[in-house]
Each structure stands twice: as C-alpha cells, then as structure tokens.
Amino acid sequence: MSSDVPDPTDVEARAVENVRIEDEMEQSYIDYAMSVIAGRALPDVRDGLKPVHRRILYAMHEMGVTSGSSHRKSSSIVGETMGDYHPHGDSAIYDTLVRMAQDFSMRYPLVDGQGNFGSMDGDPAAAPRYTEARMAAVSEELLSDIEKDTVDFQANYDDRLQEPGVLPAAFPNLLVNGSSGIAVGMSTNIPPHNLGEIIDATIELIDDPDATVEDLMDHVKGPDFPTAANIVGRDAIYSAYKTGRGRIRVRAEFEVEEWKNGRERIVITELPYQANKARMVERIAEDVTEGDIEGVTDLRDESDRDGVRIVVECNRGANVEVVKNKLLENHLEKTFGVINLALVDGQPQVLSLKETLEEYVTHRREVVRRRSEYDLAEAEDRAHILEGRLKAVENAEDVVDLIRNSEDRTAAKDGLREEFGFSVEQAEHIVRMQLGSLTSMETVEIEEEYDEVTVDIERLTEILESEQELLAVIKDELGEIRAEYADDRRTSIIEDHGTVTHEDLIPEEEVFVVMTEDDYVKRMPIENFDPQGRGGKGIIGADVKDDDRVSTVFRANTHDYLLCFTNRGKVYRLKTYEIPEMGRTARGKSAVNILDLEADEEITAIVDTDAFGDEEYVTMVTRNGYVKRTAGDAFDNIRSTGIIAADLEEGDELVDVDVTNGTRDLVIATEGGMTIRFDEDEVRSMGRNARGVNGIDLQEGDAVAGLVATGGNGHDDRALLTVTQNGYGKRTLLSEYRTQSRYGKGLIDIKTGDRNGSVTAAKAVSADDQLVMMSERGQIIRTRVDEISTVGRNTMGVIVMEVDADDAVASVDVIPAESLESGAENESTDESADEET
Missing domain, CATH: 3.90.199.10 (Topoisomerase II, domain 5)
Known part of the structure; x- marks a missing residue:
C-alpha cells in the first residue's frame, strides 16, 4: 500500500472517543432514569x-x-x-x-x-x-x-x-383523581379528592393568591376515596397539604349489630382505599383459625353490586370490643403514604396543596389565553369576510357584472380587488358566493352575524387585555364543571381519641347534629336550612333505613364539647367536629366509630357545653319521673368508654338533661300532656352513682317526655313550647305554670289524643327564637317561634309541622335569638372584609 494513502484503521481510531466506564455508566443511567420519570412513571x-x-x-x-x-x-x-x-x-x-x-x-x-x-x-x-x-x-x-x-x-x-x-x-385532575407510580429513585402517591372541594379551593386561591394552606383546608377537608371509609385524625392531612408528604390512617366503616339469641356481629360496609377485599377476608379467617382472634363463629362476604358487606359473627360469650380492636389493629386500617410528587416543567417536584393549585391555575391561565387568541383570530377573520360580503351586497349589480364579464375565476378575483378594494380572502369568498346570498333577507342575516362577531371580538379582546377578566373566565368555567359533576363527600374524617388535633383548621360554624335510634350520626351546616312557615312539611334531612328512626336533632358549634347521655345512664364526651359532616340525603355514620357505645345503648340527651362553672349542675330526669342534680365538675374527666351519670332502676331510662345553676325552677313535661314546676333546691346535689328523687307523680301509662330549666321566682318572660308526635304545638307563658312542691301530679299543659298524639318535647322559648324539628323518617323543618301563637294551658295547639300518617315528630331543638344575631354579625363582617379586599 502506498504511503500516500491513509491507513483505514487509523481513520476509525480517530473517530473513537475514550471515556471512563464509570462516567459512561453514570450518564447512561441518568438518561434512563429521566426517561422513566418524565415518560412513564x-x-x-x-x-x-x-x-x-x-x-x-x-x-x-x-x-x-x-x-x-x-x-x-x-x-x-x-x-x-x-x-x-x-x-x-x-x-x-x-x-x-x-x-x-x-x-x-x-x-x-x-x-x-x-x-x-x-x-x-x-x-x-x-x-x-x-x-x-x-x-x-x-x-x-x-x-x-x-x-x-x-x-x-x-x-x-x-x-x-x-x-x-x-x-x-378544565379541572385540577391531579388532585381530583390522584396518581401513583414508581420511577427510578423516587415514587409518587397522590390521593383522590372531592371535585367540589378542590374547585372551591382553586377559586379561593384565584380570589386570594396569598391564601395559606390553612385557608385552602377550609374547603378541602381531606382526601375523598372512591371506597369511602374514614380518615383517622387530621394531623397527617395537614402535614401532607403543608409539606407534600404525610401518612394518613384510613379505617373501614363498620358497626356492631345485635343478632339472634343475644349474640352480636360486626358488619363492615366500607373498606380502605386500594384494599383487596378477598385477601382481607382470607387473612381474618387465618387469624381466627390460628387463635389470634377469639370469639368469632362465622365470617361471610355478603357483598354485591350495591356495596360491601362483610359479616363477622361473634359467639354469645365473646367480648365484641376485643374482636373489634383486633380487627382494627390488623385488618381494618391501612396507612396511605402521601407523596405529592409531580412533574413541573418536566422536572420532578414535591408540592404542597397550595403549590399544586398554583401550578394548575398557571396552566389554565395559559390555556384560556391561547384559546382566546385563537377565537379572536377566527372572529377577526370572519368579521373580515362579513365586511367583504356586506360591501358586495351594497354593490351587487356592479359585482355581478364584473364577475360575469371576467374571462375566468382568477380574472374575476383580480377585478374585484382592483375595482372595489377587496382583499385576497374577501375576493376568493365573493366569487364562490351564490346569487341567492345577495337578497335583502341575506343582507339582514349578514348584518346580524357581523354584530355578533363584533361583540365576540370585543369580549375576547377584553379577556386578553385584562388579567382580572381572564381569571374570571377560569372561575366561571370551574363553577360550571362543579355544578355538572360535583357530588357529596364519601370519606369521613374522624378523630382518634388521645391524638392532638388542629382545631384552628376547623372553621367555627353552627351546625345541626342528627342521630338515629340505630346510632347513626352526622352534622350539617345550619345555613343549608332556610326558615319556613309554620305547618310546612320541611325537606329531607336524613335518609334513614326502613327499620331505623331519627331520635335526636340539635344545634351546636363545631368547636363545642358535647356531653352525650345514654338511656342506660352513662355519659360520653366528644367535640362536635368529630362528628362527620355529610349532606342532607346521607344516612350518617355509625356512632360506634366515634363513641364506644355498648350494644343496647342509645343516646337520649345531649348537653352542649365547653366547661362547667363553679356553681353549675347537670340536672337529669328519667322516664319514670326521677330527677337528680350533680355538680358539673363531676363530668370534667370522661373516659373514652364513658362514665356513669345516674344509677337507674330496672326498666327505667334517662330521658332528658339540662344545665342549671342552683337558682332555677324545673319544669317536667310528660307524654300525656302534664307538667309540674318546682324549685331546683328541692332536689339536693348528689353524686354520679345516685338514682335521684321523685320529681313527678305519673299517672298510670304516662312517662316523662322532657325537662326545662327556667328562671326562678317567676323571673322568666319566656314561654313553654310543647310539641306533639303528630306535629301540633303551642306556646304558653311560663308564668302560667305555678310553682308546686316536688312529686305532685302537676297541671294539664296540652290536650293529647288522636289528633295531637303524645308529647314529644317541651322547650323554653322566646319570641325571637327559631325552632328546628325533625321527624322519625328524616324530614326536617326550621321555623320561627313567633309563628306559633301564645295560648293558655289545657289547649289543643296548632299545626307546626306536617307529618305523614306513618311518621311522627322525633325531636325539637331551639336556635336562640342571640345565636341568630351572632351569625348575622359574622356574615356582615365577612361581607365588609370582602368589600375591603
């Protein structure tokens, strides 16, 4: 080979780049990792x-x-x-x-x-x-x-x-449907949320870009899983929304039911998100077989298309609380590890709730801007064509003659441009027009379309020139999607007793709390129920089962402590916000997930109080007419399993409770329409384990319906409101009920009978107060007290709430006038703040 010809092996060698193998492996791995991160996971x-x-x-x-x-x-x-x-x-x-x-x-x-x-x-x-x-x-x-x-x-x-x-x-899908995935060296696990809550938070952020995570959590209560269940505690939710990471405990929904022969069973109706139902049932069966769970006689999966139903049957001697705790410990709770990791400009980033919504709003702002630019260009092009058509109509004869005398289409277009000043687009459109488009009727239609297009151009220009208008469009479209697709929250958030809660994240608001005989409970914002006239039927307030009935409805503040007294004389304590908030048509959640009620216990009275004063007493009355007073400080420390409030005799039940201060008169009302009023001092203060003393001498077949504490010595200008099962009621001034000695037969208050039915409740009311009444089948009505006329004792009363033949009034509660005024002041303050902003 000649020396002038280069050696081909030398040429190939010069094209090879020498690199260190560890550097090549590192770069190749990074390239692969980024491909997986951005392109798949x-x-x-x-x-x-x-x-x-x-x-x-x-x-x-x-x-x-x-x-x-x-x-x-x-x-x-x-x-x-x-x-x-x-x-x-x-x-x-x-x-x-x-x-x-x-x-x-x-x-x-x-x-x-x-x-x-x-x-x-x-x-x-x-x-x-x-x-x-x-x-x-x-x-x-x-x-x-x-x-x-x-x-x-x-x-x-x-x-x-x-x-x-x-x-x-058009909606924040990342938070609404969530996501999960494992990339190289990182993973994401974003829970799903309620569409309505996420959209409300997005609109809040648009209105107030300085809104904090706490502000957004006024709207977003927490994840909302498709399988419902319960989230235990709010700390992990707050952590996840604040930092992008958190560990959320999700607990199955279940209830303890009485079964035949005095046995009990645990019925599971909702499972934690992503739980494998069949595998869970298998693992429970394995624990029963191995003796880790004792007292279970049968385990069945009765689930169908209507929902989950897993039945755990216990034998007669089994401790259901132990079985329940074992199931909770090993099977009915899962931890959902939140990692809010997503791609931002192609790079993985852990985001807080606010940052996630900010990125979405930025994206949506760009989408609406580009769409508006597109629509504006289309509208301007159309307006340009319509202007040409209008000019052609104005010169119809000359245009037709010019086109007829042209050699071909190209010559016609050139002639139109030279003669009339049409643009290329206008000329092209005109030569394609039909002669019928030159009629007067067509001219009107063109002018109308041109006016519409002009309005569209002005609106689109306004949107593109004004950031405020563009954001208003985003808000309007989000509102439309909310109206079309939003639904009620499925997952409830319950507190774990003994855990620290972020009470400052719970908005203070007035709510109605509804409980049923089967101990289903829920709360609903009071503003969901507008006052109606007396005698109305009301609206649906709860969807109860055929074999269940509403037992109690009362008003409370979300931050209030509630003392829940049961028919067996025990008392439990919880915060109002620990009760799940649900819609009007929801049935509620089983109270067994909130309070450790025993199998045959029902909540019959609730006292709304934050703390007792030094001279306050809890005054109780039983169905058989016994009454007792116990110092309020005896109820300061209440265990999660409850404490004894009254020692009841066989066959007796605790009916009603009120808070007194030692200077009140007590009014006891019976189901048969009798009342007795006596001085509170006639009932000495006694311990929690006492039975009490006789308060009223009941006639045969009668029973106590309620207790009212009034101002002593006649210093009370309020009236006694009495409501019967069939929805009738009356107001009578308390001054008409003279004070008697304890354990008398009392006075006739209201006539009962076929029309009225038995007395359901008795309340002390002022004319400016409002009432909330609920029937056993779940109808609820809010009405003004002043619509119920004031009459004397021993009268029939007037219709207050219309109830069906198979229904009856279950509970009555009073919304005090001062509470209504406070709510109005808060609304006024909010409006003023909005105006200043």
Whole structure:
C-alpha cells in the first residue's frame, strides 16, 4: 500500500472517543432514569396524567369514542393507542384503560366501561376482546378546546403524527383523581379528592393568591376515596397539604349489630382505599383459625353490586370490643403514604396543596389565553369576510357584472380587488358566493352575524387585555364543571381519641347534629336550612333505613364539647367536629366509630357545653319521673368508654338533661300532656352513682317526655313550647305554670289524643327564637317561634309541622335569638372584609 494513502484503521481510531466506564455508566443511567420519570412513571402537575393515560384519552378523542358515542371494543382502542402514540405493549395500555374505568380505583372514572373490568377482590378484567369502552363525560372536560391551539403538540414516536404534550384540563385532575407510580429513585402517591372541594379551593386561591394552606383546608377537608371509609385524625392531612408528604390512617366503616339469641356481629360496609377485599377476608379467617382472634363463629362476604358487606359473627360469650380492636389493629386500617410528587416543567417536584393549585391555575391561565387568541383570530377573520360580503351586497349589480364579464375565476378575483378594494380572502369568498346570498333577507342575516362577531371580538379582546377578566373566565368555567359533576363527600374524617388535633383548621360554624335510634350520626351546616312557615312539611334531612328512626336533632358549634347521655345512664364526651359532616340525603355514620357505645345503648340527651362553672349542675330526669342534680365538675374527666351519670332502676331510662345553676325552677313535661314546676333546691346535689328523687307523680301509662330549666321566682318572660308526635304545638307563658312542691301530679299543659298524639318535647322559648324539628323518617323543618301563637294551658295547639300518617315528630331543638344575631354579625363582617379586599 502506498504511503500516500491513509491507513483505514487509523481513520476509525480517530473517530473513537475514550471515556471512563464509570462516567459512561453514570450518564447512561441518568438518561434512563429521566426517561422513566418524565415518560412513564410521574404525572404532569397540569393535567394530572401520565403519558399512557393522556395518549389513551387522546386516541379515543381522535377515534370519536366520546361519552355520546356507542362503546367500542377495548382491543380497538388499545390497538389505536399503541399503533399511533404509545409503542410500549398492549398489556400496559389495557391495564391503564381498565383502571380508568374502575369506580373503586378512581374517584371520578375517566372511562365508561362495559363488561368485566375487575373487582375489589383483585379479580382481573376480561380480555380486551370481550370488553368495550368509551370516554366518560368528565374526561371530555380534560380535552375541551384542544383543537384551538391551547396546548403544545409534539411528534409521536415515529414522526407520523402529532400528540399533545399536556391536555387543557378544565379541572385540577391531579388532585381530583390522584396518581401513583414508581420511577427510578423516587415514587409518587397522590390521593383522590372531592371535585367540589378542590374547585372551591382553586377559586379561593384565584380570589386570594396569598391564601395559606390553612385557608385552602377550609374547603378541602381531606382526601375523598372512591371506597369511602374514614380518615383517622387530621394531623397527617395537614402535614401532607403543608409539606407534600404525610401518612394518613384510613379505617373501614363498620358497626356492631345485635343478632339472634343475644349474640352480636360486626358488619363492615366500607373498606380502605386500594384494599383487596378477598385477601382481607382470607387473612381474618387465618387469624381466627390460628387463635389470634377469639370469639368469632362465622365470617361471610355478603357483598354485591350495591356495596360491601362483610359479616363477622361473634359467639354469645365473646367480648365484641376485643374482636373489634383486633380487627382494627390488623385488618381494618391501612396507612396511605402521601407523596405529592409531580412533574413541573418536566422536572420532578414535591408540592404542597397550595403549590399544586398554583401550578394548575398557571396552566389554565395559559390555556384560556391561547384559546382566546385563537377565537379572536377566527372572529377577526370572519368579521373580515362579513365586511367583504356586506360591501358586495351594497354593490351587487356592479359585482355581478364584473364577475360575469371576467374571462375566468382568477380574472374575476383580480377585478374585484382592483375595482372595489377587496382583499385576497374577501375576493376568493365573493366569487364562490351564490346569487341567492345577495337578497335583502341575506343582507339582514349578514348584518346580524357581523354584530355578533363584533361583540365576540370585543369580549375576547377584553379577556386578553385584562388579567382580572381572564381569571374570571377560569372561575366561571370551574363553577360550571362543579355544578355538572360535583357530588357529596364519601370519606369521613374522624378523630382518634388521645391524638392532638388542629382545631384552628376547623372553621367555627353552627351546625345541626342528627342521630338515629340505630346510632347513626352526622352534622350539617345550619345555613343549608332556610326558615319556613309554620305547618310546612320541611325537606329531607336524613335518609334513614326502613327499620331505623331519627331520635335526636340539635344545634351546636363545631368547636363545642358535647356531653352525650345514654338511656342506660352513662355519659360520653366528644367535640362536635368529630362528628362527620355529610349532606342532607346521607344516612350518617355509625356512632360506634366515634363513641364506644355498648350494644343496647342509645343516646337520649345531649348537653352542649365547653366547661362547667363553679356553681353549675347537670340536672337529669328519667322516664319514670326521677330527677337528680350533680355538680358539673363531676363530668370534667370522661373516659373514652364513658362514665356513669345516674344509677337507674330496672326498666327505667334517662330521658332528658339540662344545665342549671342552683337558682332555677324545673319544669317536667310528660307524654300525656302534664307538667309540674318546682324549685331546683328541692332536689339536693348528689353524686354520679345516685338514682335521684321523685320529681313527678305519673299517672298510670304516662312517662316523662322532657325537662326545662327556667328562671326562678317567676323571673322568666319566656314561654313553654310543647310539641306533639303528630306535629301540633303551642306556646304558653311560663308564668302560667305555678310553682308546686316536688312529686305532685302537676297541671294539664296540652290536650293529647288522636289528633295531637303524645308529647314529644317541651322547650323554653322566646319570641325571637327559631325552632328546628325533625321527624322519625328524616324530614326536617326550621321555623320561627313567633309563628306559633301564645295560648293558655289545657289547649289543643296548632299545626307546626306536617307529618305523614306513618311518621311522627322525633325531636325539637331551639336556635336562640342571640345565636341568630351572632351569625348575622359574622356574615356582615365577612361581607365588609370582602368589600375591603
């Protein structure tokens, strides 16, 4: 080989770059890790989707498989997604499609599936050739306006097509549906939330960019899982929202039921999120077999399409509390580790609740701006064409002649531009117009359309020039989505006794608390119930079972301490906010998850108090007419299992409780319409274990209905309100009830009988007070006291609440006038603050 010709091996050697193997391995691993992080495992903070979710939804959008179309074979959707956008295998795509259709996996499923899409038992979905799917209506909101250049597109894997890098996302899907994934060296686990709460928090942040996490938590109570259940404690929620990380305890919903032959059973109706029901039942059975759980005779899974129902039957001698605690310790509680990690500008970042919503608002601001620019350009183009059409109509004869005399279409367009000054677009449109478009009727339609387009241009220009108007558009659209898709919260938040709570995160508000005979309990904001006229039927306040009845309704503040007295003479204590807040039509949560009630205990009276004064007493009355007073400080330390409040004789029950100060008169009302009034001093103060003394000499078949503490020595200008089972009631001045000695027969207060029925409640009221009444079947009415006329004793009364033939008034509570005035002042203060802001 000639020396002038270069050695080919030398040329190849010069093209090789020498690197250290550890450097190459490090860089290659980082490249791989970032590919997994950005391309597979982590969701984008803007639309809350990973690429596979986004590509499935976009493929369905392109296929026209929307919520209004017929279902399409899942295999067809998987094939289109894999062939055009996601070349990572059909199994991964189908698994993702299945999860998006499972109502127990996603709070708001994005896919409407038809066929077998798996179960909570861990059963797999049927093969894609057997199932069908289409987009859910809510998922279309994620893709709305995508054709209006609202988001950036990128080339697909083989450069044949374009796919969106993110979806417009008309609601904050990352928080609403949550996400989970494991990347290289990091993972994300974001719980789902209630759509209405997240949208309310987003609007709050738009209105007040300086809002804190605590402010946003006034709206977002906590995660809202599709399988409901209960979150135990608020500390972990606060930590997760403040720092992006937290460990949330999720507890199953269950209740202890009496069964035949004096036996009891535990019925589980809601499971923690992502729990495998079949596996959980197997593990409980294993613990029973191995002796770790004693006293269980049978375990059945009675779940069906209507919901979860797992029955744990106990033998007669079993300690149900021990069984319950064992189940809680090992099976009925799970820890959900929150890691709010998402991609922000392509980089993984742990975000607080506020930061997550801020990123979403930024994204939505960009979407609305780009959409407005697109719509404005379209509107301006249309206005330009309409201006040309109007000019053509004004010169119709000359335009027609020019076009008729032109050699061809090109010459006609050139002539229109030279003769009349039309633009290229206008001339092109005019030569394509039909002669019928030159009529006077068409002229009116063009002018009307031009006016509409002009208005649109002005509005779009206003949006683009004003940040405030643009944000107002975002808020309006969020409000529309809330109205269309929001529903009631499913997951309740309960307190774990002995844990520290963030009371400052709980807004102080007046609420109604409703309890049923089967000890279901809930609270509802008082503003949900507007006052109605006397004699109305009211509205639904609770959805009770056929064999259950409402027993109590009362008003309280969320930060008040409640002393809950039971028919067996025990008392428990809890904060009002520990009672789950639920909607009007909800049944409530079993009180067994809040209070350690015994099997045959029912709450019959509740005292709303934060702390007792030095001279205050808890005064109690029983169904058989016994009355007793106990110093308030005897109830300062109440165990979670409750303490004895009164020692009852066989067959007697505690009926009502009031707080007195030693100077009051006591009025006892009976179901038969009798009342007795006597000085409080006639009942000496006694300990908690005492039975009490006789308060009224009951007639045969009569029983005590209630207790009222009034001002002593006639110093009380209020009236005694008496309400009967059939919804009748009356007001009589307390001065008409003379003071007698204790243990008399009393005076006739109201006539009972077929029309009125027995007395349900007796309350001391002022004319400015309001009443809340609830029937056994769950109807509730709020009305003004002054609508009930003042009459004398021994009268029939007037209709206060209309109840059905198979229903009856269950409970009555008074909303004092000062409480109403305080609420009005708070509303006025809030309005003034809003105006200043």
